[in-house]
Amino acid sequence: MEMLLMGACLSMFGLAVTCLAFGTATREEKPVTASGTEERAGVAKAVAPARFFVDPPVIPIAAHARIPIEALLLQIENHVRLEQAAAESFMRTPNPALLHSRTSSALVN
Amino acid sequence: MTQADLLNGLSEEDAGRLLALGKRVVLTSGAELFHLGDHADCIYLIARGRVRLTLPMHVRDREEDVMVEERSPGQTVGWSALIPPYQFTLTATAPLETEVTALSRDALKQHFAAHPETGYTVSLNLASIIGERLQLFQAMWVREVQRMVELRCA
Numbered sequence: 001m002e003m004l005l006m007g008a009c010l011s012m013f014g015l016a017v018t019c020l021a022f023g024t025a026t027r028e029e030k031p032v033t034a035s036g037t038e039e040r041a042g043v044a045k046a047v048a049p050a051r052f053f054v055d056p057p058v059i060p061i062a063a064h065a066r067i068p069i070e071a072l073l074l075q076i077e078n079h080v081r082l083e084q085a086a087a088e089s090f091m092r093t094p095n096p097a098l099l100h101s102r103t104s105s106a107l108v109n
Numbered sequence: 110m111t112q113a114d115l116l117n118g119l120s121e122e123d124a125g126r127l128l129a130l131g132k133r134v135v136l137t138s139g140a141e142l143f144h145l146g147d148h149a150d151c152i153y154l155i156a157r158g159r160v161r162l163t164l165p166m167h168v169r170d171r172e173e174d175v176m177v178e179e180r181s182p183g184q185t186v187g188w189s190a191l192i193p194p195y196q197f198t199l200t201a202t203a204p205l206e207t208e209v210t211a212l213s214r215d216a217l218k219q220h221f222a223a224h225p226e227t228g229y230t231v232s233l234n235l236a237s238i239i240g241e242r243l244q245l246f247q248a249m250w251v252r253e254v255q256r257m258v259e260l261r262c263a
Contacts, residue, residue: 086249
């Protein structure tokens with residue numbers, strides 16, 4: 001009888017520990033709005049497909065702002081060339097797949 | 110130069126006659142051929158080099174000329190000279206030493222009045238050049254909108 005009670009107590013204790021661990025793991029962190037650091041830094045979350053147990057990557061706008069303007073202009077020019085080439089491909093063989101094909105342009109990726 | 114897109118379908122003789130109306134212009138690297146908003150009097154056939162067509166864009170509080178198209182030998186730039194209100198809608202510069210043949214609107218009008226078949230062929234070629242650019246930019250615009258839609262729906 002004592003063994004049975006001890007087993008039941010240990011099981012309850014184990015269950016409680018498991019619940020606590022699960023609760024900690026799945027708890028959502030509160031956004032830091034009081035300091036407003038996110039807003040001030042202009043941090044924006046990049047849109048990326050949600051993955052299991054992996055947070056989407058956060059790309060701060062400030063990081064883009066650090067790119068020298070000459071490099072940014074080159075990116076824009078490269079983007080235009082790639083888009084023009086894609087549009088020309090579509091004009092040679094008009095079909096939705098070519099019209100909506102993905103770009104490797106660094107400006108939008 | 111008789112292979113220029115504006116002269117498609119013209120005989121060598123007709124093309125030669127038309128080109129004889131033009132003036133050869135050599136642009137040094139970085140030189141501007143025409144500026145956005147300028148009055149357009151001449152259309153240009155590129156003989157050698159390159160012409161960059163740009164539009165102003167605000168990049169980090171600065172106005173920068175961003176390339177929207179690049180034209181190469183045999184292609185035509187500045188068709189605003191033949192279409193009212195005769196005002197350039199882009200800025201054209203030469204990224205390297207470039208040679209163009211400048212054809213004035215007045216000279217072309219007189220020539221077309223005397224040679225209507227040439228005028229008809231050149232008009233068709235011009236419509237084709239403009240139509241091709243329109244289709245190209247329609248496709249580019251739809252691709253950009255598609256990306257915006259994907260971002261919005263993600």
